[in-house]
Every structure is written in structure tokens, then in C-alpha cells.
Amino acid sequence: MGNKKKEEEFEPKIVVFACNWCSYAGADTAGVSKIQYPPNVRLIRVMCSGRVNPAFVIKAFERGADGVMVSGCHFGDCHYMFGNYQAKERFEILKRLIHILGLEKERLRLEWVSAAEGGRFAQVIREFVEDVKKVGRSPLAPITI
Amino acid sequence: MVVKEEVLKKTQAYYCLDCGKCTSVCPISRFNGGFSPRRILVGSLTGRYEETLKDEKLYTCLTCGLCGTRCPSDVKFGEFIKNARFEGQKLGNLIPCAHGGAIQSLMRIMTSPSLEQRRLGWVPRAAKVAEKGEVAYFVGCLPYFDAFFTDIEVDSLKIAKAAVKILNRAEVEPVLLKNERCCGHDLLWAGDLDNFKKLAEHNINAIKESGANTVITTCAECYRTFKIDYPIYIGPLPFKVLHITEFLIDSVSQGKLNFKKTRKKVTFQDPCRLGRHLGMYEQPRMVLSSVPELSMVEMERNQQSAICCGTSGWMNCDAISKRIQSHRLKSAQQTGADLLVTGCPKCYIHFKCAMKDPKMGKELEIEIKDLTSIIADALGR
Numbered sequence: 001m002g003n004k005k006k007e008e009e010f011e012p013k014i015v016v017f018a019c020n021w022c023s024y025a026g027a028d029t030a031g032v033s034k035i036q037y038p039p040n041v042r043l044i045r046v047m048c049s050g051r052v053n054p055a056f057v058i059k060a061f062e063r064g065a066d067g068v069m070v071s072g073c074h075f076g077d078c079h080y081m082f083g084n085y086q087a088k089e090r091f092e093i094l095k096r097l098i099h100i101l102g103l104e105k106e107r108l109r110l111e112w113v114s115a116a117e118g119g120r121f122a123q124v125i126r127e128f129v130e131d132v133k134k135v136g137r138s139p140l141a142p143i144t145i
Numbered sequence: 146m147v148v149k150e151e152v153l154k155k156t157q158a159y160y161c162l163d164c165g166k167c168t169s170v171c172p173i174s175r176f177n178g179g180f181s182p183r184r185i186l187v188g189s190l191t192g193r194y195e196e197t198l199k200d201e202k203l204y205t206c207l208t209c210g211l212c213g214t215r216c217p218s219d220v221k222f223g224e225f226i227k228n229a230r231f232e233g234q235k236l237g238n239l240i241p242c243a244h245g246g247a248i249q250s251l252m253r254i255m256t257s258p259s260l261e262q263r264r265l266g267w268v269p270r271a272a273k274v275a276e277k278g279e280v281a282y283f284v285g286c287l288p289y290f291d292a293f294f295t296d297i298e299v300d301s302l303k304i305a306k307a308a309v310k311i312l313n314r315a316e317v318e319p320v321l322l323k324n325e326r327c328c329g330h331d332l333l334w335a336g337d338l339d340n341f342k343k344l345a346e347h348n349i350n351a352i353k354e355s356g357a358n359t360v361i362t363t364c365a366e367c368y369r370t371f372k373i374d375y376p377i378y379i380g381p382l383p384f385k386v387l388h389i390t391e392f393l394i395d396s397v398s399q400g401k402l403n404f405k406k407t408r409k410k411v412t413f414q415d416p417c418r419l420g421r422h423l424g425m426y427e428q429p430r431m432v433l434s435s436v437p438e439l440s441m442v443e444m445e446r447n448q449q450s451a452i453c454c455g456t457s458g459w460m461n462c463d464a465i466s467k468r469i470q471s472h473r474l475k476s477a478q479q480t481g482a483d484l485l486v487t488g489c490p491k492c493y494i495h496f497k498c499a500m501k502d503p504k505m506g507k508e509l510e511i512e513i514k515d516l517t518s519i520i521a522d523a524l525g526r
Contacts, residue, residue, distance in 0.1 A: 054293075055245030062250045089296070096292035101254060102262040139259040 012066035012132040013141070014041045016125070017056065019049045019083070022073035022114045029118030037122035038129045041069075048072065050083030054094050057108070061098075064141040067107045067132035071124075074112040084112065106131040107138065148232060149194050156225040160218035161186050167212035167222060172452050173205060176468045180205050182212050182222055189229070198233045204241050204460050208334060209453035210421035223422075230336030240335050243462035244293075249335065251289055255326040256343040264288045265323050267302045272309045275318045281357035281384075282308055282319035283348075285367045286327050287490060297498050301490050307521030308363045308389060314524055315396040320355045322348075330366040330418075331458040333374055345370075345379050352384055363389045363517045365416035365489035369423060388419065389517055390428040390488075397435050404436045405525040412442050412482035413516075414473070414496075415451035416489035429488050429516055436523045442480040444473075452476075454492040455499075470499035474509040485513045 018024040024045045030037060046052055049072025057068045070091060072084040091110045098108050109128055113121045153159055167182040168174045174181055180202055189197045197203060208223040216222070234240075242249050254260070267288060268274055282305075290301040312319045329344035352360055362368045371386040396402045411433060419425045426448040433441055446452050452473050455466035474496060477485045487493045493515050500509050514522075 053245040053247065055242075055247035055250060058247050058250040058254070062254050093292060093295060096295075097251065097289065100262060100264050100266070100288050100292060101251070102260055139261070140254055140257050 010133060010137060012040050012129060012137070013064065014067040014069065014129065014132060015060040015065045016041045016043050016069045016071060017046050017049070017052045018043055018113075019072040019079075020045055020047050021079040022077060023049075023071035023111075023121065025115035026113040026117050026121040029115060030122045031118075033118045035118055035122040037125040040129050041125055048078065048080050048083035049087035050078075050080065050085075050090075052087060052090065054090055054097065057094055058097065061103065061107075061138065061140055064138060066138045066141060067109070067128060069109040069111060069124075069128055071111045071113050074114055077114060103138065103140075104135040106135045152225065152228040152232075153190065156221040156228065157218065158186055158190060158220055158225055161190065161220050162218055163187055164217065166215040166217065167220075170211050170215045172209065172211060172455075172469050173207060173465060177205075177465045182206065186220065186222065186225065189225075198229055198236055199238065201241065203229055203233055203238075204335075207417070207453050207455070207457045207461070209417035209457065211417075211450070211453070214421060214449050227334060227336075230334070231338050232336075234336035234338065238336070241460055243456065243459045248289075248293070248459045249331065252327045252329070252332050252344065253337075253340055256340050256347070258347070260324070262324055264325075265321055267291070267305060268309065268321065269306060272306075273313050273318045274309065274321045276320060276323075277356050278318055278320045279357060280312070280317050280319050280359045280361060281352055281355055282312060282321060283325060283328070283360050283362045283367055283371070284321065285362065285364045285490075287364075290490060290494060294494055294498075297494070297501050299494050299497050301494065304363050304490055304493075304515045304517045307515070307518040308361070310521045311389070311393065311402070311517065311524065312361070315392075315401045319361070320357050322351045322355060325351050328364075328367040328370040330370040330374075331460075333370065333378075334458040335460060338378070341374075342378060345375050349375065349379060349382065357384055359385045359387060361387050361389055361392050363490070363515075365419035366491065369418040372423065388425065388428070390425070390432050393432045393520060394428060397432070403525045404520075404523040406438045407436050407519075407523045408438045409484050410440045410442060410482045411484045411486050411519070412444050412477050412480045413447070414444075414454065414477070414485060414487045414492050415448055416487065416492050417451075417453045417457075419488050420448060420451060429486075432516070432520060433486065436520070439523070442482050444476045444480055446476065454487075454489075454495040456491075456495055466495070467499060467502070470495060471505060471509055474499060474511060478509075478511050483512060484519070485511050486516050486519055487513065488516045490515065
């Protein structure tokens with residue numbers, strides 16, 4: 001094949017947990033407004049960022065994700081009042097676990113994106129993909145060429 | 146079906162008399178009428194083995210071994226469950242996991258050979274530790290538990306710090322392995338034999354590289370896994386494994402350690418892995434009684450008939466577990482002791498969690514400490 005990928009062109013696999021009410025809608029806004037962002041992300045819709053159990057994120061890393069992002073509404077905007085506060089609390093636990101496991105902190109990110117912030121969603125994804133590209137392939141990722 | 150025959154033979158299941166003593170003593174059956182070790186075993190013997198493998202109840206058993214103490218034919222029910230779970234894993238069973246399976250995921254992540262963990266951030270600056278030496282201290286999952294259970298205020302690293310303090314005081318500079326893995330206990334009991342073996346090999350190699358000839362653990366589960374399961378599934382170990390209580394007994398008798406007066410009335414929760422699995426009932430009690438003015442009272446059910454802390458291997462945490470825990474905590478309170486001492490970090494975590502219950506937490510409150518931490522606190526000058 002002529003267009004075979006070179007090894008240095010590392011394309012990270014990224015999982016994004018996006019809340020139904022803000023961030024997922026934000027991604028939709030990005031799409032509707034035709035704002036481009038890298039196709040490395042796999043978007044998973046959850047009803048609230050507070051629903052994201054640390055287990056989901058750890059499982060994503062276990063299965064070889066190079067980066068994981070949890071994304072929800074801004075504080076005060078949560079559809080369920082306090083879901084994003086809970087997400088923040090759980091995220092602190094995750095940060096510590098990821099640190100002990102020896103994974104780089106750049107692989108994990110928490111962002112608040114509202115439904116109107118399509119541009120910001122794209123921007124956040126671009127930054128995150130850049131960051132993960134810099135730290136390289138996850139040591140847990142299965143080696144596939 | 147050769148495997149089936151082998152399992153039933155190895156665990157002496159054929160000797161079952163169908164007397165039902167296992168069910169009458171089982172801590173789960175006591176609160177959950179739907180679970181019966183007798184029914185599981187007799188069912189498997191009479192042609193429903195395949196159904197047993199697929200049954201969710203296979204994962205309800207705590208493998209605490211209480212049934213084994215009463216069984217007149219000495220059927221090894223815990224072993225039977227373990228072997229059945231190996232086969233369940235092959236059939237692709239979805240194992241019920243507490244905490245969304247996060248802890249099992251962490252363990253499976255640890256099987257990766259390229260992992261460079263940062264697990265020694267807790268080591269106090271004053272502590273004397275080495276990278277190579279004769280004695281290694283196996284910390285196990287404590288750093289992970291400490292991070293994971295912050296919300297129930299479980300400071301599980303206190304146990305590790307206490308162990309290092311004790312070892313230093315006894316003039317031992319322990320090796321702390323910077324890339325040790327989980328001992329694999331929970332994956333083994335969940336039936337995940339492949340990943341267990343990977344973890345075990347990592348650990349054995351890491352210990353070999355450190356040059357240690359003695360490994361000390363503070364966890365009852367790590368101890369059982371090193372002592373019984375590594376030799377079975379991996380092969381004989383090139384080093385000696387000690388539980389911290391054994392080390393303490395030696396050091397105290399050689400006069401290397403002395404304790405200050407600690408006026409406390411304590412009761413001891415026998416961990417199933419240390420007690421019924423390995424028969425270490427006396428050692429923890431000897432260690433506790435060597436602290437001056439520390440008095441010891443026993444719970445109504447102690448030693449051989451002690452009741453488990455309600456969950457095992459992060460598999461089965463539900464209302465039944467909570468009832469077992471509250472029952473156990475109440476019987477600890479009834480002894481009049483001011484302190485409940487546990488010998489396993491998991492008993493410690495589970496009881497601590499039960500005490501956080503918003504409805505009945507207040508009724509269950511009792512001060513709780515791990516054996517290692519109470520001994521470290523009692524160390525004299």
C-alpha cells in the first residue's frame with residue numbers, strides 16, 4: 001500500500017466521556033458549525049459527568065486508550081445540580097491513581113464545556129490530542145501497526 | 146469433562162454427606178436464604194456442574210473457609226469454588242465487581258511489563274530503606290487503596306509506614322520494590338488465572354533481582370498468596386515469606402523491640418486468610434499481648450469460628466455484606482473493647498466503610514486500627 005502510515009505519525013486513541021446536556025451538545029454545536037477537530041477522539045455520551053465512575057476511565061486505559069477526557073457542564077450549570085462537583089471529586093482520585101500507576105498526567109483531562117461552546121470543544125480536543133501526541137503511546141496500549 | 150472429575154476429586158467433593166452443616170454455618174446463608182454451599186456442591190455432584198459454573202452464586206461465596214471448619218468429610222469448598230471460577234473464566238463469565246471493577250482493572254493494568262510505577266511516594270524521609278538487601282517488605286496494593294478510598298478516610302498507607310518504622314527499629318533496612326505488582330490474590334479468586342500468573346512472575350522476578358531472601362508482608366491476603374498459591378501455580382519460591390507478626394515475635398523474643406505502656410482494651414478480628422487458611426491464630430495475639438498494659442478481649446465468635454468482614458476479592462459488596470459487617474462490628478462493641486484490631490487491610494477498609502453508613506453508621510462506631518499500626522504506635526524508645 002502506498003499510503004502506509006509511518007511509525008512517527010503517532011495517532012493517539014482518545015476516549016472522551018461527554019455529558020448529555022452540555023459537552024455532548026457542545027460537540028454537536030462544533031459539528032453543526034463545521035468546526036474541525038482531530039478525529040482521534042471516541043466520544044461516549046453519558047447522562048452526567050458525575051456518572052463517570054473512576055472504573056470507566058481506568059478500564060479505558062486498561063484497554064489501551066492513550067488519553068481519557070471527562071467533560072461536563074460548567075459549575076452551576078449541571079442539569080442534576082451537583083453532578084459535576086461529584087465528577088471533580090472523583091477526578092481527584094483518578095489523578096492520584098494515574099500518578100501511582102506511572103502514567104503521565106497529560107493523559108487525563110477534565111474539562112467543562114457548555115452546549116454553546118462548539119469552538120471551545122474543538123479547541124480543547126485539539127490541545128488534548130497535541131498533549132497526548134507529545135507524551136506518546138500509552139505503555140499499556142497493545143502494540144498494533 | 147475430565148476437568149470436572151479432577152476438580153471434584155481434588156477438593157474431596159465426592160465425600161460430601163449432604164448434611165448441610167456448611168450452609169448452617171455460612172455467614173452469607175445466614176442473611177441470604179438463597180445461597181447455600183450445600184446446594185451448590187450437591188448440585189455440581191448430581192449433574193448440574195455446568196449450571197453451577199454459569200450461576201452468579203458462584204461469585205457470592207466469600208471463600209472464608211468457615212464451612213470447612215464444620216465439614217465432617219473435610220470437603221474443601223473454597224478450593225472447589227476457586228477451581229470452578231477458573232472454568233467460569235474460560236466460559237467468559239462476567240464477574241460481579243464492586244467499585245465498577247476499577248480495582249480489578251488496576252490489577253490487570255499491572256500485568257503490563259512496561260509499567261513504571263511511582264508507588265513509593267509515601268516513604269517517610271526519615272525512614273531507612275534500601276534498593277537491594279536481604280529483607281524485602283512487600284507493600285502490595287496499599288498505595289492504590291489509599292488513593293482510591295480517600296472518601297471513606299481510609300489511610301491505608303499508615304500500615305506501610307508503620308511496617309517500615311517497626312523494621313527500622315528492629316535494625317532492618319527493608320528493600321522496597323519500586324515496581325512490585327499486586328500479589329494477584331483477587332484475580333486468582335475471581336478465576337483469572339492467566340493474569341494472576343503474570344503478576345506472580347513479575348513479583349518473584351522483582352524480589353529475586355533485589356537479592357532478598359526474606360519477604361515480609363503486612364497483608365493477610367498477600368501472605369496467603371505468597372505462601373500457598375505461588376508455590377502451587379508458579380513453583381517453589383527462592384525466598385522465605387514472613388507475616389509481620391512472625392517477624393515481630395522473633396524480634397521481641399530477641400529483645401530487639403520494646404514497647405511502651407498502652408492502656409487499651411482491644412479485640413482482634415481474625416482475617417480469614419490468616420486464620421482459617423493458614424492457621425495463624427496465636428501469632429497476632431502473642432504480638433498484642435507483648436505490649437504492656439494492653440488487654441485483650443475476645444469476640445463471641447473468634448479464631449476458628451470468626452466471621453469474615455463480608456466481602457472478598459472486591460467481588461461481592463451488597464446489602465448482605467453490610468449486614469455481616471454490622472453484625473461483626475456490633476459483636477466487637479459488645480466485648481467492651483475500645484479498639485478493634487484487624488490483621489488485613491481489607492477488613493480494615495470494609496469495616497471503615499460500614500461505619501460510614503449514613504443510617505446506621507453511628508450505632509456501629511468503634512475505633513479501628515490495623516495490627517501493624519497499633520504495634521508501631523506502641524513502640525518505646
